[in-house]
Amino acid sequence: MDEVDVLVVGAGPAGSTVAYELARRGHSVRLIEEHGRVGWPVQCAGLVSSRVIDLAGSDRRVRTRVHGATVFGPGGSQVQFKAPEPRAFVIDRAGLDVDLADRAARAGAVIETGVTYEGRGTADGDREVALLRGPDRTDRTVAARLIVGADGVTSAVARAYRLRRPVEILPAFEAEFPESPGDPDQVEVDLGRQVAPGLFGWWIPDGSGGGRIGVAADADGVPARRYFERLLDRRAARTGRPARNPTAYLVSGIPIGTLPKCAGRRVLLVGDAAAQVKPLSGGGIFTGMRCAMIAAEVADQGLRANDLSAEVLAEYDRRWRSELGPEFSRALYLRRVFRRLTDPELESLVQALASAELTGTIVAFGDIDFPTHLARQLLRESPSLLRLVPKALGAWFAADPASMPDLEPGPRRK
Ligand SMILES: Cc1cc2nc3c(=O)[nH]c(=O)nc-3n(C[C@H](O)[C@H](O)[C@H](O)COP(=O)(O)OP(=O)(O)OC[C@H]3O[C@@H](n4cnc5c(N)ncnc54)[C@H](O)[C@@H]3O)c2cc1C
Incomplete structure (x- = not known):
C-alpha cells in the first residue's frame, strides 16, 4: 500500500x-x-478580490478588472456605483x-x-x-x-x-456567452423573487466582449435553470439584445x-x-x-x-x-433578513441606495470579501434602509455576532 x-x-x-x-x-x-x-x-463565475491574486502569487489569469456594479431592483429601479480603482478581478x-x-x-x-x-x-x-x-x-x-x-x-x-x-445548498446555474452587451468595466446584479429569490442574478464581463450570466437562488424545488431563463428575458428586455449561443453551461450548488x-x-x-x-x-x-x-x-x-x-x-x-x-455570522444574519424581503421592499432598497450620499458610502466601504462592513455603514447612514429590516437589527450595530438576536426565517413571501 x-x-x-x-x-x-x-x-x-x-x-x-x-x-x-x-x-x-x-x-x-x-x-x-x-x-x-x-x-x-x-x-x-470567476469574480475575485485582489486578495485571491495575492494568495495565488500571480495576476496572469486576470481577464479583466471591474470598477463597480449596477444593481437592478425587481421593479426597474437601478443604482450604479463605480470606484476610480479596480474593485474586483474577473479571472480565467x-x-x-x-x-x-x-x-x-x-x-x-x-x-x-x-x-x-x-x-x-x-x-x-x-x-x-x-x-x-x-x-x-x-x-x-x-x-x-x-x-x-x-x-x-x-x-x-x-x-x-x-x-x-x-443545512443549505443553493442551486446555481450559469452560462458563458461569447457576445453579451454590458459595461465591460462593471458587473450587474439583479434582485427579485422572479429571477433569484434569496440571492441574486449576475452578469460578469469576460474581458473579450462576452459575459457570464447566472443565478443562485432559494429554488424551493424550482430548477435554477428556470430562474436563469427569466434573468435572460429580463436582461434582453433591458438591453434590447438577447444573449445567444452560450458556449458553456455550469450547474452546481453553493453551500451556505x-x-x-x-x-x-x-x-x-x-x-x-x-x-x-x-x-x-x-x-x-x-x-x-x-x-x-x-x-x-x-x-x-x-x-x-x-x-x-x-x-x-x-x-x-x-x-x-x-x-x-x-x-460569516453577520453575513448569515443579514442573509436571513434579506431572504424575507418582498419585491416591493427590494425595490425600495435599490431606490434608497441610489441616493448620492449612499453611493459614496458604497464606493468608500465596498469590499466583496467583507460585505457586512458596508452593510453596517449603510444601515447607520440611512434611516430608510433601517425601516426594511427588523427592529432587532438595530441591536446589531453595537453587538458582537454572538449576541445577535436569533431570527427564524419567517413565512416565505412571493
Ligand atoms: C455558479 C457559481 C459561481 C461562482 N462564482 C464565484 C465567484 O465569482 N467568485 C468566487 O469567489 N466564488 C465563486 N463560486 C464559488 C467557488 O466556485 C467555490 O467556492 C470554490 O470553487 C471552492 O473551491 P474548493 O477548492 O473548495 O472546491 P472546488 O473548486 O469545488 O474543488 C473541489 C475539487 O474536488 C474534486 N472532487 C470532488 N469530489 C472528489 C472525490 N471524491 N475525489 C477526488 N476529487 C474530488 C472536484 O472535481 C473539484 O475539482 C461560484 C460557485 C458557483 C456554483
Missing part, C-alpha cells in the same frame, strides 16, 4: 493551496482529483486552478488526476486508509497520516468522517452556513467541503484559500510533533473561525 504524509482530496483552489503549503514545508503530499483535467469543468478560473496545482507540483506534491476518493478503509496503525478508484476503474488504497477533504460541496471526505454538512466542526482526528476539511463560503454572495475562492493556508499551518505543526489528534487539529477550527467567523 502507498504511504504518504498527507492525502489531499480535490484539486480546486483550496486543495491545491493546502498541497502547496505542506509540500513546500517538506511533507510528502499526494493530491488527487476525480476529473481527468484540473480546472475542468469550470464551476464558477480553470487557468487559476491549473496554476495552483502546478505550483503544488513544483513544491513536490504528487498530483493524480482521474482518481476519486471513495471512502475510508480500516485504519492502519497511525495512518488513515483511503479507498481510491483510478481512471481505469481499478480500486486501490493509500495510507496517509492526515486526510484533507478539499472535495467541494458534496465532500465524500466529510461523509466518510461523519462531519456534518451545511458554517459546519460545527471542520477538523477531527487525522482529518481536516477546507473550502466548499467546509462550507467556507461568503453567505451574502456565494463566493468561496478567497475564503477557501485563506482557510487552506491556516489548515496547512496547523497540519504542519501536528505532522512535525507527530500529533494529529482531534484536539491538536481543532486549532484549525479555532483559527479560521476567529479570522472569518465574525464576518
